[in-house]
Amino acid sequence: MGIRTLVAMLVIALVVIGALATQESYQVFMPGLLQGAVLTIEIAVLGSLLAIVMGVLAALARMYGPTPLRWLATVYVEIFRGTSALVQLFWLFFVLPQFGVTINAFVVAVLALGLNVGAYGSECVRGAILSVARGQWEACTALNMSRPQMLRRIILPQAFVAMIPPWGNLFIELLKSTALVSLITLSDLAFKAQQMNQNTFKTIPIFTLVLLMYLAMSLVVTIGMRLLERRASLGLARGKAA
């Protein structure tokens, strides 16, 4: 979908939220839901940062690390990609305390989602690094660059552009996964929705607002990533000519 359509959808979503918020039957839910939305955004942003760090580290460890590190990274990626996010969340929340490690729910949420998405992200990073043309690597070798120099100056800047679209998808996935943290007692948007639903039984207004809010947040991420991609690929001869 074109960036204009996405912006139009975002505007429509925001206008509808605004219009609903002025109505009496919806108004009462707004403060609570917005409070929840703030927590959702906090978890999504911190989780994304952790995911980026883990994704890059795991990819580099898997590709260039010494053997034990490579194994460790592989195990990490397989475990976090192989089990579901909710199981990981519950494991960190319910099982770790039994080993004497108690972490508060917010940190568990950020850790679980960040590690989960980071595992998927490491594959994106790996794919993007491998997609850099072989001539670039050979030229680096010919210029007698060291491996870190090669990566930092030549390979990663080019791989970065190829990484943006898949990371955009992952950020959306992460944002949507934040709804899971409502199940470990954090009062995010999904939790507030359920709580209000149980108290008031005003199901339709609550869930309509919540869906629109998630939609608006996802659209912001999608649009942001599109803009970033456009900016990053300036001057690069890639893709279809505009």
Next chain:
Amino acid sequence: MIWDWGFALEILPVLARAAVISIEATLIGFALAASLGLVLAVVRIAVPWTSWTISVLVELIRSTPLLIQIFFLYFVFPKFGVVLDAFTAGVLAIGIHYAAYCSEVYRAGFDNIHRGQWEASIALNLSSWTTFRDIIIPQAIPPIVPALGNYLVALFKETPLLSAIAVMELMQTAKIIGSETFRYTEPITLVGLFFLAMSLVSAALIRSLEGLLNRRTTR
């Protein structure tokens, strides 16, 4: 004692029974996703004026959390007089959510068919139904089987969400065992291991299927 083998063995049969529910939900959900996704993708091409509506719909479904969609079906539909039991509502939500993803996969498959095939079908005066059934779909499906397989695995890993509306699948059972015995280590770890094993096995299966299909098509 942190890990009790006796307890783990004791709860294994209970979890195994719950795993059947998880697998049932996966299979029904995926059947729904694969067929509804195909319908969406075909209608989008065959009936041009629906294209915009369907792409907005797909975008809407893909950019809101599955958990909220499950709640929506489970709590909102009864307000319109449609009462669904938890399992049906959950599986329906999962199926529709993944149908949106699958329709994009099918679309990629259709886009990969050489334009000459479409033109030849028009030249032969085939109806659009026959074109899809006999010309396009048989060519478009094999290359996208691995992508669909990935979504099957992803869908399987989303089934623990059904525990949020109290479907007695694996996660819910593990949670109940945990709250009854105050031992969460064994049930939740076993559930994790079960998912890990299933994912690794199905990833290997998809990879070999991919190899098989490649061999057939590149000959």
